[in-house]
Amino acid sequence: MEGIRSILFLISCAFLTLCVTLSPVHGKYYSKTVPxxxxxxxxxxLHFFFHDTLVGKNPSAVLIAKASLPNNGTSPAPFGSLYAIDDPLTTGPELTSEVVGSAQGLWVSSAQGLQTSLVAYFDFGFTTGEFxxxxxSVFSRNPVLETERELAVVGGRGKFKMARGFSELKTYFVDPxxxxxxxxxxxxVIHY
Structure with missing residues (x-):
C-alpha cells in the first residue's frame, strides 16, 4: 500500500511539473486580439443631438460647485467646476426638433491652463420609439476643444441591458x- 502511494505521489509530481513547464508565459501587457x-x-x-445650455432663460446645465482658485480664468467652466445636467436629446440640431430623450448626469471641468477637458458621466434616457x-450610460474624458472625439458607453438598462460601446461626438455649435x-x-451600442 505504501509503495502504491509513493508511485501515485511521484506521478502527480511529474504531471504537475509537466503542466507548469508547458504553460505559456506572457511578458506583455496585452495578448493577441481574437474575434x-x-x-x-x-x-x-443611435444618432441624436445633445443640447447643453449653461446660460439663458432655461439652462439645462447648472453649476453646483466651483473651485476657489486664484487665476482660474474667465471660462464659463473653469478648472474644478462641477455641473449637473438635464439636457434634451433631439433628432436634429435645432432645439425645436423632435425630442427623443434627455441626458442626465454630471460633468466636471478637469483640465488646467489653456486646455479644456471634461470628465463626464451621462445617462441617456430615451422617451420615444423602440427604446x-x-x-x-457614458463615462469618459471629453476633450471638448477637439471637434471630433469619442466617449465610452459603459452600461445601460431596459433594452440596453449590459450595454457597451462608444459614442463618436462632433461639435455642431459652441458659444465660447x-x-x-x-x-x-x-x-x-452592443447589448443583449
Missing amino acids: FVRMGEKVTN NGSSI TTGNAIVEYNVT
Missing part, C-alpha cells in the same frame, strides 16, 4: 462666451 462573438448580442446605432424607457453647445452623437 469574440456572444450569442444573442445585438448592435444598435422608450431604456437608457445607456456662454459655454452653450450643441453636440452631434453617433453611438454604437
Whole structure:
C-alpha cells in the first residue's frame, strides 16, 4: 500500500511539473486580439443631438460647485467646476426638433491652463420609439476643444441591458462666451 502511494505521489509530481513547464508565459501587457462573438448580442446605432445650455432663460446645465482658485480664468467652466445636467436629446440640431430623450448626469471641468477637458458621466434616457424607457450610460474624458472625439458607453438598462460601446461626438455649435453647445452623437451600442 505504501509503495502504491509513493508511485501515485511521484506521478502527480511529474504531471504537475509537466503542466507548469508547458504553460505559456506572457511578458506583455496585452495578448493577441481574437474575434469574440456572444450569442444573442445585438448592435444598435443611435444618432441624436445633445443640447447643453449653461446660460439663458432655461439652462439645462447648472453649476453646483466651483473651485476657489486664484487665476482660474474667465471660462464659463473653469478648472474644478462641477455641473449637473438635464439636457434634451433631439433628432436634429435645432432645439425645436423632435425630442427623443434627455441626458442626465454630471460633468466636471478637469483640465488646467489653456486646455479644456471634461470628465463626464451621462445617462441617456430615451422617451420615444423602440427604446422608450431604456437608457445607456457614458463615462469618459471629453476633450471638448477637439471637434471630433469619442466617449465610452459603459452600461445601460431596459433594452440596453449590459450595454457597451462608444459614442463618436462632433461639435455642431459652441458659444465660447456662454459655454452653450450643441453636440452631434453617433453611438454604437452592443447589448443583449
